[in-house]
Amino acid sequence: MHVIHRRGWELPEREATPENLFFSRRTLLAGAGAAAAAALIPGSAAAQRRADLPDPTASLYPVKRNAKFVLDRPITDETINTTYNNFYEFGSSKTISRAARALIIRPWTIKLDGLVDKPMEIGIDDLLKRMPLEERLYRHRCVEAWAMAVPWSGFPLAKLVELAKPLSSARYLQMQTFLDASVASGQRQVWYPWPYTEGLTLAEATNDLAFLVTGAYGKPLPKSMGAPLRLAVPWKYGFKSIKSIVRFSFTAERPRGFWERLQGSEYGFWANVNPEVPHPRWSQASESLLGTDERRPTQLFNGYGEYVAQLYKGLDGERLWV
Numbered sequence: 001m002h003v004i005h006r007r008g009w010e011l012p013e014r015e016a017t018p019e020n021l022f023f024s025r026r027t028l029l030a031g032a033g034a035a036a037a038a039a040l041i042p043g044s045a046a047a048q049r050r051a052d053l054p055d056p057t058a059s060l061y062p063v064k065r066n067a068k069f070v071l072d073r074p075i076t077d078e079t080i081n082t083t084y085n086n087f088y089e090f091g092s093s094k095t096i097s098r099a100a101r102a103l104i105i106r107p108w109t110i111k112l113d114g115l116v117d118k119p120m121e122i123g124i125d126d127l128l129k130r131m132p133l134e135e136r137l138y139r140h141r142c143v144e145a146w147a148m149a150v151p152w153s154g155f156p157l158a159k160l161v162e163l164a165k166p167l168s169s170a171r172y173l174q175m176q177t178f179l180d181a182s183v184a185s186g187q188r189q190v191w192y193p194w195p196y197t198e199g200l201t202l203a204e205a206t207n208d209l210a211f212l213v214t215g216a217y218g219k220p221l222p223k224s225m226g227a228p229l230r231l232a233v234p235w236k237y238g239f240k241s242i243k244s245i246v247r248f249s250f251t252a253e254r255p256r257g258f259w260e261r262l263q264g265s266e267y268g269f270w271a272n273v274n275p276e277v278p279h280p281r282w283s284q285a286s287e288s289l290l291g292t293d294e295r296r297p298t299q300l301f302n303g304y305g306e307y308v309a310q311l312y313k314g315l316d317g318e319r320l321w322v
């Protein structure tokens, strides 16, 4: 397998966060970490049992494939996709799939709040009952210049926006990952701005391509890939596709994502794929297809321009590509 090695996602603490913020956050989280550790000792066996429970949605899959979304490359081998991951909550290496098994995915409550008609909470299984599940074959392009092709199952993000009924003042959607350092050891690394968040404009979120994922390869989503609910926005670099989401907040202000907060000079809000705009430290002109020796030229909007290019008309002053 030809793999591009991870370059520079981790930063020395001093470069990541102003020192005053760093230390105040460390003090705060040290307290939270101690509490979490205490809670872990008596309950750890029970927590492990809860983490090991089979996914109750197994019988929902496979779901019908939407023929509209076709690939120009073979589907990436399932074993590669489920074991070569970016999921910093469980560590900064690619081999986090074993550690991610500790994630407890039931009960899993999702909050819809901010500028909405009525804030609500809904359990993942209730949400699944209300959403039209389908399978879509999507390309996935990581900002690190590797690519995969994935058969996702899920439903359009637009359907969740419809359920939430945002007010007319809402312009953005911020999404947030769980926060639980007792199961996610990466969240004890206090120089990262946990919890992981990402954001889209409402126009992006309601675009046909924006997809909320609950399964992959005809099965419930593996924990390493962001169970029980993650985003897939295939025209953007992979870091926008946030995993294990617990909250959707509608806002008037543009939200700042995890990587933007950590290193805004390299990772911005828009992060649309563009082969002609290099990352400050490497080229984005081509990508390696995981599981093969192949390198291919990268395509503008990762090849999805027909769906999304119109979203960016008139935004020439914006940093659309990093």
Ligand code: MTE
Binding pocket: 084, 085, 086, 087, 088, 089, 141, 142, 143, 177, 196, 224, 225, 226, 238, 239, 240, 241, 242, 243, 244
């Ligand atoms: N979501 C969370 N919560 N934490 C993460 O570290 N990594 C992002 C994205 N979503 C990440 C995340 C990055 S950089 C990529 S490339 C994709 O998840 C990787 O998804 P995969 O592991 O399913 O390929």
